Amino acid sequence: MTCRFMLKLSFLARAVTLSVVFFAVSLTSVSYAQSRDSFSAEELRAAYLISVVQYVTWPDEANRSELTVGILGHPSVYAEMISAPIAPVRGMTLNIRELTRASQLTGIDMVYVGPSASNQLNAVFNTARLRPLLVISEHTQVREDMMVNLIPASQNRLAFQVNMDRINDTGLRASGDLLMLRGNELEAAVNLRRAQSALRDMTTERRQLRTELEQVNQQNAQLLNRIDVLEQTVRERDSVLRAQQGTLEDKQQVMESQQSVLQELLEELDEQRQILFERETQLQDIQRALSESEQALDEQQQQLRQKEFQLRQKQVESDDLAERIATNRTVLAAQQQQLRDQRTALAEQLALLESRERTIDRQRLYLWAIGVVFLFVLLFLLTTVILFMKSRKQANQLRLTLDDLHEAQDKLIESEKMAALGNLVAGVAHEVNTPLGVAITGTSMVHDRLNVLNEQLEQGSLTRDNLQGFISRATESLSLTQKNLTRVGALITNFKQIAVDQMVAEQREIDLKVYLEEVMSTLSIELRRAGIQYEIDIPEDLRMTTIPGAMAQIITNLVTNAIRHAFVQPGGQLQLTAESVAGNQVKLMFSDNGQGMTPDILNRIFDPFFTTKRNEGGTGLGMPIVYNLVRQKLKGDISVHSTPEQGTTFTLTLPRRL
Template sequence: MLTALFHKLLRMPNVMMRRFLLIPLIIVSLALTIMPVGSAATQLSAQANAQNRSAINDRSAEITPEELRAAYLSNVVQYVTWPNESVRQQLTIGVLGNEAVYQQLISAPILPVRGLRIDVELLTRPNMASDVDILYIAPGASHQLNSAFNATRSRPILVVSEHSPVREEMMINLVSGSQNRLAFQVNSDRIQDSGLRSTLDLLTLRGNELELAVYARRAYQRLAQLQSEHRELQENLTTTQDQNSQLLSRIEVLEQTIRERDNVLRAQQGTLEDREQVMESQQSALRDLLNELDQQRQQILLREEQLRQIQQTLRQSESLLAAQQTELNEKEQQLRQKQLESDDLAERITANRNVLAVQQQQLRDQRNALDEQLALLESRERTIDRQRLYLWAIGAAFLIALILAFTTVVMFLNKKKTAGQLMFALDELHEAQDKLVESEKMAALGNLVAGVAHEVNTPLGVAITGTSMVNDRITVLKEHLTQGNLTREQLTNFLDRSADSLSLTQKNLSRVGALISNFKQIAVDQMVAEQREIDLRGYLEEVMSTLSIELRRAGINYEISIPKDIRMVTIPGAMAQIITNLVTNSIRHAFKEPGGELRLEAESIEGNQIRLKFIDNGAGMNNETLTQVFDPFFTTKRNEGGTGLGMSIVYNLVRQKLRGDITVKSEEGKGTTFMLVLPKSL
């Protein structure tokens, strides 16, 4: 608008009027141009001061529960490994029931872990959890716990719950402590069953280390904010410098215009006195305008001084940013120290594994002894074959004896002598059969011992580690007490960490006690052939738990689908040996590759009986194998150590000891089903 008015004045024909109106227009234009420069500089200075005050206040702010949970979720990724990380580019954290924790997670960048970037999603329904890798279930979504567990079952998803009452399904359960602390419970078996692998460092992610993680997230958040504010200040500074350049250019144009007008005025000077007076007044006005221009230059110099102050403020902000980066490096050094302590724990666990290797060598020695007994049995089989040939020869001689009387008497005496030898061989055969049955029992008991030893060593290792950590902390505490520099904070930290370690030790020792109790009951059942009442589902779960290590080593999953109200009076040792032989048979013959499944089903039928089914989805059997599966010494793995007695023993135990019946159905490529019909009471 001012530019259009300026051009109209330049085109006016009346020179005196044009000069009279041109000077006020120039003054107004200069004032309107300089005003934004001063306001922009003032605004930049105020923003810099506010940023400095905000940086000081953030460092002294108290840690909120949402920050603790966000720090735990962003750091737990480092101690858990997913099975398909080599073909992935990112991991996703899902938050269910707490939007404040989600806001904390996205407020600061999360550094990549093992080359995978970390993404965060806010979930509104449990069925959305199938697309995430870590699921956090807040107390506000506790009514959706069962749905969330069902949605994540059999998938590699780490579920982090809070105050969860469902102990069997939970993996990591957070518990709010005093003084704004965060404790947690870890179910390592549930984590491994889902296909995940966790390190022992997961157990140390609490207390001061978690607070360091919170401060690190604050530092990253503040770093991102300072970088954003730095870019904004740079843009404002550039804009202000451009405005100043435009203002200087405009002043030069106005000065040039004034000089041209002055030259025109000097050229048009006349001899008339009134024109001379007008010119003198115009020159006076021009001098006033020049003075005013000098004042505007002074104001521009003042604005440049303010810009230099803003640049100094920016340098101070950069210094503060460097100080926070130094503090972040110190915290990373503390985290590396924690990592060294975790490596020490790993060495102790390695020592415990060496003890387990010695126990496994003892089991291999027992298996070698069993192989020697099998070799002895084969030699006796050859003796029986030779005796069968003797029987054929005796039969031929008996026919000849019918013709000749004298020959008949002689052959009768020979037959009597040979019959005595056959009876002696038959007794030896029965004795060998009893020994083989006993060997199969010992082999099953050996598998049971191996499984229980592996299951017991893991919680025992954790308990030993927790106890050693308490002893180390007691030694450090004694040193501080002896030196007289023990503080309340050190004593409080010792009590808190010792309580956590002792709680972890107690839980793992309780688990060891339960495993040993199950092992004792099943071992007694296999060695004592007495009748007692059992809960069928519970007893089969105990038997399968002792075989779980062999099943996991072979990559086989199992499922027990039996009602809880089925009880029966039977011989538990025989039942345990039957299930053990069926599982061993499936591992050796049904599955060539990992990924198989076993299923146990049972139901009550007429006649006060129970129908028990053992089903696998393995390779199945052809008709020739199916007809000989229960024959003694029949096996398809004889060159691989098979004896052919496992299924024969199962058949005899079902028919003779348990007084039931067993049948088998199988097709090649469609699996095998063993169906047992047993009485509820013997």
């Protein structure tokens, strides 16, 4: 009896739940119908964001299957956007993503910036300058970077401002219909989203009702199986009663007990049949309610199709209106141009009349003044002839002076070349003497050992140990001699190449690192004498077509200037670095860690004859020659940066191909 009572309660609870669900569905439909004419601010913004995508084209849509819309600073708009399904746009699905900061714009195609995130507009606009990103803002202050700016007009209205030029500058293409987006279309879009949301909810409820119906059918099947089991039990008990016919008393007792059990079973069977009848009645009610909900769903779908058809008609009307407006604008522009042309012609005629009147007045004055002007002209001509003769004489003198200056400048440059070449010869001579002395010493030692070996051979005292000792020492001496003579040959080759480059101003292609190593090797004796170390940090295979002689003279003058002026005491560090820069150019930097220069000296470093070592043999021509070689010979540019006690850096920007 307890089981039957629990089954009844469970069935009644499910029936009540289904009734409440159907009542809630009916209330949802009624509330939707009653609230169609009132729109929230979030619904209007969501409808506008979805409508804007239809009028803007991204440059790579042919290779895309989705667009991503970001919501920054307005969670309620994000919740409204994801509350209803969004139809694809031009075959691309729309993904909605909520953002909390401007650094999350990676992969975003359109972003809406709410009023609470207006402080992040600058970062958003900076991102829009780098890639196609449509920015929709909601800010009262209109800016140059603005693309689409929303302005809340009232509770149910939304105005907007569109900057077509700014949208096109980002690589996007906006249709003219974007400017014709009206309130009716937004209301239709809001109603469409509401209908889609209601349709989705009804579809979900319909699936739930079908699930409940299947569960009820299963429970009914279980009850039928229970009734079949009870009937089978009754039949078995009845057969047992017939089989048990013994004594009358036993039969009577068994009969009474079996009858009581049978009576209970019959009562339980009647109760189960009554429950089954009630559930069949409730099942019919549920099926009837389900058919009514399906009919209501079909009506909602029909209304949705009608609204979509009306929306398409409004879009067609908007397109026609846009075409008429564009035609009217063209006609109006032509008429305005004709009016401007007519005004221009009238203004020209008035100006011509005024000019003729002024010309007549001037001619009258000219007739009176022509005699006086003629006398002044004669005097002016005489004065001009005299001044012309004097200026011509002065020009000839200036030309001769300029030629003398150019000749003196060439001589100074040649003298500096010869001085640098002299330093180069002295350094190479010192460098060559050392390996030559080692080679001569090794050769002399081999010669002496060979004489000793001959004496031992003549005396017959030559042993295997003596011969092997001579061979090992001679091998070491010859190897040392070969290495030093090879070094001498390399030094002489570098010297010849550098000397030829300094004397011949011809262009050729050089490996910058290899060539600068050769130049610095010829200057190594002076650097070692001053206790200065140098480092060359230049990429491999950095080739230039330039004038090597001018390059060698520039490096020589820079090294000499650093030795004389940068380091007060022996010791220091020089560094040469180079890299390729934009414009097919090479940036060469010559740095030292010396005492640096004050601003006064730095401003006059390229002035001719300016030197801080006047009493110590300085001429003040080294750096002006470097400046002229870089600017005139190598067609480049040179700059210098120096700080007292922190060293000096010369930066040369040279063309990679002269």
